[in-house]
Amino acid sequence: MPYRPTLEFLLYDWLHVEQLSGRPHFADHSRETFDAVLDTCERIAREKYAPFNRTVDIEEPRFDGEKVILPKATHEAHDAYAASGMLSAAQDYDIGGMQLPYTVEAAANSFFAMASVSIGSGMLTVGNANLLLEHGTELQRKVFALNEFSGRWSGTMALSEPQAGSSLSDVATRAVPDGDDFESDALGPRYRLTGNKMWISAGEHELAENIVHLVLAKIPGPDGRLIPGTKGISLFIVPKWLVEVESPHPGPLPGGEGENGSVPVTVTLGARNDVALAGLNHKLGWRGTTNTLLNFGEGRYPVRGGAGAIGYLVGRPHEGLHCMFHMMNEARIGVGTAAVMLGMAGYEASLDYARNRPQGRPVGPAGKDPSQPQVRIIEHADVKRMLLAQKSLCEGGLALELYCARLVDEQHTGNAQEADDARLLLEVLTPIAKSWPSEWCLEANSLAIQVHGGYGYTRDFPVEQYWRDNRLNMIHEGTHGIQAADLLGRKVLMEGGKGLDLLAQRMQATIARAQHHPSLAEQAHALGEALQQVQAATRAAWSTANPGEALANAVPYMQAFGHAVVAWLWLDVAAAVLVAGQDDPASQGRLYAARYFYRYELPKIGAWLQVAASRDPTCAQMPEAAF
Amino acid sequence: MPYRPTLEFLLYDWLHVEQLSGRPHFADHSRETFDAVLDTCERIAREKYAPFNRTVDIEEPRFDGEKVILPKATHEAHDAYAASGMLSAAQDYDIGGMQLPYTVEAAANSFFAMASVSIGSGMLTVGNANLLLEHGTELQRKVFALNEFSGRWSGTMALSEPQAGSSLSDVATRAVPDGDDFESDALGPRYRLTGNKMWISAGEHELAENIVHLVLAKIPGPDGRLIPGTKGISLFIVPKWLVEVESPHPGPLPGGEGENGSVPVTVTLGARNDVALAGLNHKLGWRGTTNTLLNFGEGRYPVRGGAGAIGYLVGRPHEGLHCMFHMMNEARIGVGTAAVMLGMAGYEASLDYARNRPQGRPVGPAGKDPSQPQVRIIEHADVKRMLLAQKSLCEGGLALELYCARLVDEQHTGNAQEADDARLLLEVLTPIAKSWPSEWCLEANSLAIQVHGGYGYTRDFPVEQYWRDNRLNMIHEGTHGIQAADLLGRKVLMEGGKGLDLLAQRMQATIARAQHHPSLAEQAHALGEALQQVQAATRAAWSTANPGEALANAVPYMQAFGHAVVAWLWLDVAAAVLVAGQDDPASQGRLYAARYFYRYELPKIGAWLQVAASRDPTCAQMPEAAF
Structure with missing residues (x-):
């Protein structure tokens, strides 16, 4: 299944993003305008990004003593992106923006990350300008932010x-x-x-x-x-x-807050x-x-x-760090999305390869006759496993990023209660949105290589590059260790643990909804158990109120937390599939991917939570001389 | 702890390799001659391999239309290796060999894999010549095998x-x-x-x-x-x-088996x-x-x-494939060892970095004062976790490869029963020796990158190359999928399941020995449980006698099997540590690494075995159109 229908299902059938046009801020929008933006970005990504992904890998930036030289393709992609208006897509009309929901902006930008993540689509420029809109003076906004939104x-x-x-x-x-x-x-x-x-x-x-x-x-x-x-x-x-x-006026330049704004x-x-x-x-x-x-x-x-x-x-x-965090949180969701889309690119590439590569014969009696032609490798159970794993990890990761993007819209345009809930949920989910895809969609990329066999490690196929590109995501914008300490050391505790409670309520709501569908009962039950395990481990980790003990296993804790969150979103997606109709192959695929996650992935959380809950001291106590 | 003492502990204090010199075939040898071989190889690896590891990555082989051009360093390393006599180290004296145990040969070659895996140390040449010794005619041996052993x-x-x-x-x-x-x-x-x-x-x-x-x-x-x-x-x-x-004689050339051999x-x-x-x-x-x-x-x-x-x-x-398998099995142990040594190289590099890089302050009150200097990152629990994980995975992998090498010696020089047991155990363990380090020492390399933070993904540090080099090992010489089908589809079934029974007996013997040590009781118990789970999953996978059902989850089965095997070897090593003395830092380190494996790694097998034992059909049944 190509990416676009997956994206549309999540946007419209799961998150119902078109309902946002019922809010005054987005009143001029509709599914048609959203789709038009997706069309444009998909086209630019296809024409100006994807063909040059290997080019930018080979022709690394170099400094000639005066200037940094980048491939011509990078300039052309940058210009096409700036010309599309996407840099100010989410901005208000009065500063030249499209007043697009952030969810749709993020969805549209995902095409560029998939086509060529390192050509880039202005994430830092937009984040920088957004920060200035929030914290800069009127003139700083006009001079710096507006020239960034324009792409100049x-x-x-x-x-x-x-x-x-x-x-x-x-x-x-x-x-x-x-x-x-x-x-x-x-x-x-x-x-x-x-x-x-x-x-x-x-x-x-x-x-x-x-x-x-x-x-x-x-x-x-x-x-x-x-x-x-x-x-x-x-x-x-x-x-x-x-x-x-x-x-244009003589006298002092405009500058003060709200003064001479126009x-x-x-x-x-x-x-x-x-x-x-x-x-x-x-x-x-x-x-x-x-x-x-x-x-x-x-x-x-x-x-x-x-x-x-x-x-x-x-x-x-x-107060600089406070201002900067505004930008870092956006950047973290951006990194998570990049990791997801690299995974998705590997999934599509390996799916295509598996559908076309003949190798081997079926297991069992049917495969014993070597005079029969070879079968395509997608017919082997182990190759199916590697493809389904990629699908489950990457589409699960995509659901996570879009859900977070939807929370950003809620925070900006929801009513007071919804906005505050969204803010708090984002606090808890941002470390997951950053860390989870950087680990698991990297794993998906490794599976994409594996599906290709020896061809996978040659530079004639794109998958090895996706894997290399993705390895940075566990480090930049805050390492796994930093995200985990943020999650277990701050986010699940803040405001009396209200963020975690809110997340638990959302999970419970999904469980209740899923229980209406007999085919999801097993998954609903498993999610309930997982939630209890995560909550118990959170309490146990902090039961001695000693940060050194609680945080020694923050990364395994975060791994389990992330798996529980993605399991929740898969169940929510599966419930939406059953509502929208389940007989077409794409719907079937989503239900299989959800089931894969519950059968193969979610059971892993036990091992991770065990060390977090027992505050296992093995690592912390290891003497330095003993390494 | 540098690598050499780890290697010596496993060779001498754990496997007691010096006892092999009690056998007639190795009678001229002693720990002194073994150490001399290790010294020579360690020196050549340090002088001729390690300094050029990045060189051979950057200066890829190229074809000028007539010849393949390799860096000068590769020629010099190749010549030094051939001159050392290592190509025929395990061969009999009468064909110019050293009659060295294979275990010592493998141990000595590990230095080259660690220093620069892709310069290589003649694994294929030796395997090729060994095959000809076994299956070639007298003249084929003389002409081809001997010129390979000489390095010509x-x-x-x-x-x-x-x-x-x-x-x-x-x-x-x-x-x-x-x-x-x-x-x-x-x-x-x-x-x-x-x-x-x-x-x-x-x-x-x-x-x-x-x-x-x-x-x-x-x-x-x-x-x-x-x-x-x-x-x-x-x-x-x-x-x-x-x-x-x-x-030199007129008349027909020598050729027939045993005829004119001299x-x-x-x-x-x-x-x-x-x-x-x-x-x-x-x-x-x-x-x-x-x-x-x-x-x-x-x-x-x-x-x-x-x-x-x-x-x-x-x-x-x-009958060509039968002959070739002789070579492939050696190559598979060689690939496993290469994967281990890449992991070890990353461990040493990241340990060195962590000991010298100041960043951050301790968790808790002690770290609240930013006017205090930063601490070295090895003082952070999460960095310790990443280092201890590498140590546990890589030294566990090394134990696995050396154990298999020791079985090769047993197969060649043990008494009839021991030799047959060794043959059968090797059948079962070879897929693990190939696959386990290729997955987990790759994971160790990823942790080595992570310890380095941003520096880890730059080409100024060696760890990104180790990670890239290691990614091939899950593919060449038989993919993970091939190894898993071999393990679950053939090796645990062959000769009425005798190989798995034999492995279980060895595990039980280790458990019995470990139970004498109260500090190992928890691990001994856990290993017993793990063994039962693996045995039960093996039976359950085949309970319908349907290869399609049994093998659909062969890879998760193999992952669990490998973890159980490495847990067994860690327990065996830990018991040897307690016998040899446990108060020095190196011994403490081994006990921590063993404990790490039991607390953080072994519990993962539940999730893998569950799908194998239930013959989970999710992947196999996924319709192609639903991807």
Whole structure:
């Protein structure tokens, strides 16, 4: 089954996304407008992305001393994507957006991730601009966010440093006020930044006229020292090229909150800011996206006679991490979706291969006659197992990401109670949305290789690249370990455990609905048991109130939690299949994929939860000298 | 803990390999001679292999139209290895060997797999020559096997064809008698071969003076048609360069079995045989080893005025597959060991990284003060978990491979009963020795990447390459699916289930020994349960005597079987630790690794066995149209 019908089933028959057009914000929309967006994105992905996926893997970004060189195909894909308007798809009409539900935007973007994940579709640019809409001043929005939404400029998030990856409290980039008048700049309080940033995706390239870096840095205290910990972190806009802003009116430039909001501004590019490429990271996969080490204020591009790169404060001093988390959560759902779509690409490729490759004969008497022709490998039970596993893992992962996207819409346009519930559920589900597909859709990619046999490990077939590309997803935007500590150490505890309770209520509602269908009774029962196990393990892990004990097995806990969540969504999907009609092959396939998940995957949670619930100390107590 | 002490513990304190020198065949040996061999190999691996592991990944084999070009380092490593005498380490003195136990040979070769798996250490050459020792004529041995053992020539196994990978019965390479006098050639009945062979490792290169291809082909019947199925397959020696053999005595050349065995022969290279390189496979990993598509008899190198490549029959017609299996079993243990050593390399690399990389602070109150310096990541429980998992998986895998190697020695030099038991145990364990490390030491490599964080996916660190290299091991020399069908479809059933019974007896003996140690009682109990589960699942899978039902879940069955086997070996190792003394850090580490396996890994078997025992039909029944 190709991807599009699967996506449409989940959007319309399961999540009923077209009902969103009943809300005032989406009143101009309908299934027709949603489908038109999907059509457009599917077409651009097919024409401008998919044919060049291997190209961007082979022709890695390189630095010629002045510029980063990317394949021509990447420029063309970027231009086509920007021209589609997708960068501002979810934005309001009054800033040039389509006012599209986030769910539909995410669904449409999935085509690009499937076609060529590392050419990319502007996830960071959109996240960057969204952050500025939320936390920036009027002028910061106009100058930076709007030029990002239009595709004229692109954006980065510059958090990590060589010594501060997972540990953001150790950020050492320094921001000092730029002159006595630093607070009077129309673009925001002006600082000079010095420091090194690592792992910055799309940190340098020629795809756009300018690059808007959102940079975490610390403002020294009165004693000249940086404040330790995350509390000392502030957020800055550091453009690659400085900007000159002109207002058509004489007098002071517009800038203050809500003031002169409708005054148009003219932006031109000025001098080069002191942001210098220090190196490109050469990666295992995801090679089409430039990954950079950037030096801020090293002096390569001295600017306005002072030392340091010029940056403009966003929000208030020392509240940078709070602002940045707004962007990180979106990025985490984006990474999860990318992982799912790489899995889906491998599934389609291996399904196609299995349908066409003759090899071997059936097990048993029917296969004993070697004078009979070979059968296609899709007829072997073990190959079917590997295909069904991929389908179950990837479509389950897709359901998870779309469900989270739907919660984002609920948070923005639901009533107060629904919005708050959605917020809380998103808190609990975001670590799963990020981590689960990065592990299991990677496993799906490994199965896609396996289905191809020896051809799978040659570079003549696409599946080995999907597997390599997908391996980054368990690391970037917060490792598995970080997600697990967030889930068990924070999310299931916050607000008195209300998030987990809310999730349990949703699961129970699905169980109740599924029990109407005799064919789902076994699965409904299994989900109920799994939920109880997860809840019991959560309590047991924290029963000594000792974070060291509780969190020592946070990753196995998260693995089990993720499997329980996906099992829940599969049951919910299966119930929707039974409502929509179950006799066509696609419906049958969904029911088989759900059953596969319950029979082959869900039973794995016992082993994971056991160590979490018993606070197994084996790993934590292992003496270093004994390794 | 570096690798060498781990290896020595398993060899001497666990397997007591030095006791083999009590047997006549190994009488000249002692722990000193064994250690000397290990020293030599460790040194060559350190000097000639390890520094060039990335080189052979980057400088892939290429064909300039005449020759395959390999890096200089590969030639130097190959020469150093051949000069060490390791190619004939296990051979008898009278053919120039060291008469070393296979266990010690395998242990010594492990250093090369760890240092650079794809430079390789002649596994196929040795396997090829061993096959000829077993099945070749006296002259075939002298001419081909001895020149392989000396390192002057190298060997391949040419089984697969583009349309016949896992399904060898579909081999279509054709062998017809070469003239009326075809049976009078001193080198063996002479045939002309035409056909295409795929996935031939080291199929073309300039590392050795000649390449001895062992080729599966079919001799047509009287009607000119090939016999369908594996029964029609015969085995041929097809040298890249034809050989001229001279005896110092006039008269007929020596050739018949046992006849003129001591007459020395002089071998010179003659014309190029019609074996042509049709293409190189460009792979995901393991790139240092040339992987070829070879055309036999396409006419590029016409030879002696006839069509077809010249080949000499080995053994009797139509019994080729039987001969070849002799080589395939050795190759499967070799692949398993390679997978283990890649895992071990990743473990050492990530352990080193974790010991030196500062990042983050402890969980709980102690970590709340950001003005304190960061701790090394080995102090985090989750990093310890990932390191201990690697240790447990890789050292468990090493124990498995060494145990199998020790069985090979038992089969060759034990008394009749011991030898037969060893043969039967090897039948059952070979699919596990091949498959288990290829899955779980690959998982270990993924954890090694994860420990490195973002650095893990850059090509500045070695772990991403280990992961890529290891991905081939689940495919080449028989896929997971093939191994699983072999295990559940043949090995646990053969000779009335005697192999599985024997394995159960060995496990019970370990359980009985472990029960003397209170600290191992929990593990002994768990192993007993696991064994019962595996036995019950075996019976249940076959309870309907329907291969289609029994084998539909052969891979999950094999996963569980493998985990039970490795749990058994860990318990056996732990018991040996307690006997040898347990207070030093290395001993503690082994006990922790064993405990890790029992707490975190063994409980996974329930989920796998459940589908095997219930003959779950979900995958087999999935309609093709529903995918």
